[in-house]
Amino acid sequence: MDEIDKRILTSLLGDGRSTLRQISKNLGISPQSLQYRLNKFQANNIIKKFALYVDKRIYNIKSGFAAFSGLNTIETGIFAKILCLEEISLYGFQGKTLDELRASIDAASEKIGPKAMEYIPEQNINITVSGNELAIIESLKSNPRILI
The missing domain is CATH 3.30.70 (Alpha-Beta Plaits)
Structure with a gap:
């Protein structure tokens, strides 16, 4: 794993929803090179999946x-x-x-x-969301990198 690979992972950890174009521009590499490296990460189980963790208080x-x-x-x-x-x-x-x-x-x-x-942290904070917001959350749970 070279320095660019580490910077890619750091970027994804910072914001897993960043577009390939944003990441490649920030790192100064082509989108094709970034895609190649991401595919390699996934093939080698370095990146197993992208997941959205939702605060359970919503539910x-x-x-x-x-x-x-x-x-x-x-x-x-x-x-x-x-x-x-x-x-x-x-x-x-x-x-x-x-x-x-x-x-x-x-x-x-x-x-x-x-x-x-x-x-067991304090549990009395309730979060209320609308039906539309819940629909967006459910969509993001199934595909966290989808564009809204």
């Missing part, structure tokens, strides 16, 4: 996190999983209510062991 879903020690892991009932060094795993949980959220964390604890840490 009135509560979220929280818990870390567990040990080598046991879970795959279901989570929206995020980060396997860390020193046998610590961090998971993201969600529920329709705070009680449901806590029950999910407790169920995971029963499966993989006691929690090393739990974080």
Whole structure:
């Protein structure tokens, strides 16, 4: 991976919706060269997919996190999983209510062991969006790089 590849990835991490023309202009390379490099990233699984992460509060879903020690892991009932060094795993949980959220964390604890840490941020911030805004969000979820 050369310096241009690193700059391409940095640009995409900064704004994954930037057009190829914008990125190639900012980096001083041709759009064709940029497309070639992006195709190579995808073929080599450096870029696996483009995804849109929507704040779950739009759907009135509560979220929280818990870390567990040990080598046991879970795959279901989570929206995020980060396997860390020193046998610590961090998971993201969600529920329709705070009680449901806590029950999910407790169920995971029963499966993989006691929690090393739990974080449930303040959940009382509601975000309201119109039907049109939800339609745009759903379109972007299916194709995050689509032009609006």
